[in-house]
Amino acid sequence: MKKYLRIVLEVLLVLLLAGASTLAYMNFSGKKHLTTDMEEVSAELDETKDTLDKTKEQLDDAQTRLEETEASAKQFEIVKQAFANGVVLQDMEAVYKAQKTLSAERLVGLGTVRQLTKGFEDSSAVEAFQKSLEIAELGARMQAVCSAQSALISAGKKVTLMAECMVKPGEKKAQDDDEKSKESAAKKVHWTYEGEEGPEHWGENYPTCANGKKQSPLNIKGDMGKARDTISPEYKETPLKIINNGHTIQVNVEPGTNVLTVNKEPYELVQFHFHRPGEEQFNGKSPAMVVHFVHKSKAGKLVVLGLPLNEGKENPLIKTLWANLPAKEGEESAPEKMIINPASILPADLSFYTYEGSLTTPPCTEGVNFFILKTSSDISKGQLNKFPFKLNARPVQELNGRKILAN
Ligand SMILES: [Zn+2]
Numbered sequence: 063m064k065k066y067l068r069i070v071l072e073v074l075l076v077l078l079l080a081g082a083s084t085l086a087y088m089n090f091s092g093k094k095h096l097t098t099d100m101e102e103v104s105a106e107l108d109e110t111k112d113t114l115d116k117t118k119e120q121l122d123d124a125q126t127r128l129e130e131t132e133a134s135a136k137q138f139e140i141v142k143q144a145f146a147n148g149v150v151l152q153d154m155e156a157v158y159k160a161q162k163t164l165s166a167e168r169l170v171g172l173g174t175v176r177q178l179t180k181g182f183e184d185s186s187a188v189e190a191f192q193k194s195l196e197i198a199e200l201g202a203r204m205q206a207v208c209s210a211q212s213a214l215i216s217a218g219k220k221v222t223l224m225a226e227c228m229v230k231p232g233e234k235k236a237q238d239d240d241e242k243s244k245e246s247a248a249k250k251v252h253w254t255y256e257g258e259e260g261p262e263h264w265g266e267n268y269p270t271c272a273n274g275k276k277q278s279p280l281n282i283k284g285d286m287g288k289a290r291d292t293i294s295p296e297y298k299e300t301p302l303k304i305i306n307n308g309h310t311i312q313v314n315v316e317p318g319t320n321v322l323t324v325n326k327e328p329y330e331l332v333q334f335h336f337h338r339p340g341e342e343q344f345n346g347k348s349p350a351m352v353v354h355f356v357h358k359s360k361a362g363k364l365v366v367l368g369l370p371l372n373e374g375k376e377n378p379l380i381k382t383l384w385a386n387l388p389a390k391e392g393e394e395s396a397p398e399k400m401i402i403n404p405a406s407i408l409p410a411d412l413s414f415y416t417y418e419g420s421l422t423t424p425p426c427t428e429g430v431n432f433f434i435l436k437t438s439s440d441i442s443k444g445q446l447n448k449f450p451f452k453l454n455a456r457p458v459q460e461l462n463g464r465k466i467l468a469n
Pocket of ligand 1: 336
């Protein structure tokens with residue numbers, strides 16, 4: 063009997079032990095489960111907090127932008143009030159009436175003042191914007207193009223806004239302007255002197271090149287009227303800055319150092335560059351090359367002084383220039399302490415032919431006065447061969463009733 067009791071007790075003990083460990087395991091496992099749940103909830107909470115932080119940042123940002131917009135709206139309201147009585151528009155119309163043609167920029171200005179004076183439904187404002195869009199050239203007048211497009215869209219007209227004109231939200235204005243100018247520079251339509259992008263095709267992207275009636279260069283021949291203009295170059299020493307812009311070799315001139323006086327009005331020398339052969343012809347014949355000295359007045363008027371180059375002796379100024387040609391297209395080279403004097407290439411006799419023309423490269427903008435010297439300077443055969451462009455001259459253009467004058 064004692065023996066059975068012991069077995070029973072032992073079985074009981076085993077059962078008890080098994081039960082206790084099961085309980086203990088169950089207990090432990092439950093806790094582990096709970097901990098995992100807690101960790102998940104906590105992670106979710108952290109995430110929510112992050113999202114909240116981000117939302118707060120976005121809200122702050124939006125608030126700042128709203129304040130900026132509010133400030134602009136207030137400024138706009140002040141400008142609108144100032145124009146409301148119509149005096150500015152009257153004055154502007156009176157001034158512009160005296161001018162036969164208005165530039166794209168002026169037409170945009172006129173359209174804007176009309177809108178500010180008479181409201182957004184003013185049809186003459188829309189007309190002014192449309193006209194400015196027609197005459198503005200892409201690239202060089204990007205700002206006028208963009209303003210006209212935006213204004214026409216805001217007046218409910220169907221006009222495509224070019225990508226270059228779109229302001230990216232959230233960026234500072236200065237950055238935008240910088241980006242835009244970089245973009246527009248990059249998107250300027252490529253052109254060449256031969257082939258599919260050659261002079262016959264320039265007009266496809268630069269309308270003035272095809273439609274202009276006062277284009278350059280010209281064949282200088284026939285009867286000439288007497289020129290009354292006087293020119294006086296006061297060129298001095300200036301630090302050398304030279305660039306291969308892909309179309310020519312150009313020397314950029316330090317502002318304020320060199321001046322051409324035309325009829326007592328000063329024109330600052332901005333740059334000079336070379337064409338091969340010379341663009342202007344004399345009785346149908348082109349000189350070996352030409353130097354174009356490009357000048358600008360304070361009012362923005364352009365004057366080009368053309369100096370033909372013919373094969374002869376070595377030219378000292380060109381020797382210096384060619385020795386400092388930039389290795390790569392597009393890079394300006396400004397060798398330290400290298401000084402040049404543009405006056406050194408000019409002949410003693412400055413008698414000239416003169417006519418009203420245009421830039422000889424796209425966008426072929428008109429309103430450029432040309433003075434082409436009758437006397438050429440020398441360039442050696444070796445120097446001619448070293449010029450990196452075999453052909454970079456626009457063909458001669460129609461005279462279209464213009465008079466070439468000579469002194
Ligand atoms: Zn030129």
